[in-house]
Amino acid sequence: NEQLKDAINQRTDQCDKYYKENEQLKQSIKEVVELLSGEVDVFSDKATEHDINAYIELKELDNKDAYYMATATKKAIKLLKEVVDD
Numbered sequence: 001n002e003q004l005k006d007a008i009n010q011r012t013d014q015c016d017k018y019y020k021e022n023e024q025l026k027q028s029i030k031e032v033v034e035l036l037s038g039e040v041d042v043f044s045d046k047a048t049e050h051d052i053n054a055y056i057e058l059k060e061l062d063n064k065d066a067y068y069m070a071t072a073t074k075k076a077i078k079l080l081k082e083v084v085d086d
Helices: 002-037 045-058 061-085
Strands: none
Touching: 002 061, 045 061
8 A cells, every 4th residue: 555655656746747847848938939929020920921922922042041941930930839829
């Protein structure tokens, strides 16, 4: 009976540890989302859509990196928000 209590306490402690780590990760993700989409308008939906459309219209190789950065950032923000909102 005592061994069972010890095993349950160990599992409870592990669960608490994982819960705290999960909450810390969620907080870090929230901070990243805020950094990417916060005060600076560079990676807002409107700004990234503008960059994407400009690249599609211009088809300039000079803008290729900005296009990929904008689309990747937009996807990253979406994925991070989904993780935090779950």
